[in-house]
Amino acid sequence: MASVLQLFRAAKKLKIADAAAAEKPLSSGDKTQDKLQIDELAAWIAESQDILYAQHKHKILIVLQGMDTSGKDGTVRGVFGKIDPLGVHSVAFKAPTPAEKDRDFLWRVHQQVPGKGELTIFNRSHYEDVLITRVHDWIDDKECARRYEHIRGFEKMLAETGTVVLKFFLHISSDEQKKRLEQRIADPDKHWKFDPNDLEERKYWSDYQRLYAKAIDETDADHAPWYVIPADSKTQRNLAIATIVVETLQNLKLAYPPANPDYSKLKVV
């Protein structure tokens, strides 16, 4: 299994190519089989969260990044959806509020980091502050470089204070995004997810791909690794992410705390 973490780990000097979005390295070739496998992995993750909470030692932070329609919400449902809602905290970072704009870009993010025994999912994150902001020239290269440095320091601090940080780039192709946006426009059940602004952002596709590659390259670290997940197939995406999460949790050797031997003598009257 150890190879899975290597398989998806961002390459040095990463280049993001449309073609790679369709790869299915973990697929059994049978979609039904793959989905059963995802269900099993998701159930295992849910059980592990219970131990994580009981052990009250590790903190797990999952960062999901990707272009519009890349499947961030679907990943939360598909991979983490079996966890007791009490045990998982999902945070969607939208455009910053006035109070957030008045402070450093890590302020709102730091507030939401997991405590001991907690698993938190960031649906978008502080990486937006080196992506959309740079694409639209709200910040220049110099400020962007400073922010990479701030992110590196912040994530290193989180890791050194006991947080397991996993970062996933959900990689879809331009064609796949086109298809998904068209569905959002056509399907009444998906209308609510459509934002005309997504069409504007799509015009900057190549800028985003370039800046994603740069941000990933600047902030990938063994204590806060980036995984590049082919995400044109939703099944493949969930299979890959679930497998990586399972392997990471297995490496932590989670265990319920030992029972207090004195308790076995207690009588409940």
Add this chain to the structure above:
Amino acid sequence: MASVLQLFRAAKKLKIADAAAAEKPLSSGDKTQDKLQIDELAAWIAESQDILYAQHKHKILIVLQGMDTSGKDGTVRGVFGKIDPLGVHSVAFKAPTPAEKDRDFLWRVHQQVPGKGELTIFNRSHYEDVLITRVHDWIDDKECARRYEHIRGFEKMLAETGTVVLKFFLHISSDEQKKRLEQRIADPDKHWKFDPNDLEERKYWSDYQRLYAKAIDETDADHAPWYVIPADSKTQRNLAIATIVVETLQNLKLAYPPANPDYSKLKVV
């Protein structure tokens, strides 16, 4: 005036000596005169805060550290007491809550940093996490070194995102602390401030002095300077801190935003 910032700036490889706590480099020699001077400086700081708020650009973070009875509360009153209560935010960091203990030591601190146009005073701070924790061996040297690094990264990030960070070590002598603790025990109006635990902490006086010197040395930076303030005299302490704050604010060249010329044509009916 420029010399005042230099005069109190922590020396490299700082050694903290009891004798220095009684120095009065800014005193006129006349206590009444010195107090009038403090009042003028405090009034100037209060006026500047109004401009700071209106300009909505700079963020000011004042960190007050010192042994028990060193005068942190008195500094807040004496130097910042003339500011409109709407315009100043004073945060006293006590023993961490369970939620705070479950996260990195900078978590609760980062939440309280000033936004644009705000002035925030930390009465104790993240420095406790390399002082009391190290004195009592709750953390070892290795963890302490990691925390210095985390603090350096955090404060650099704050500075680079527009925060003016000023750190004051209120330096009292062991004899002066003895006197003040005795007053707290004897004076009915000060009983409430006395904590028997302060006598326990006093036993570690030399450890604290050594670790303060080390922490200051490790985290002093031009973007987050440490000032060592002789604080056996309360008047001298306030005079020094007020002067440093005034000079720092003067360097920012605060100014009200320009009036909108169109507004002068408006009629209020």
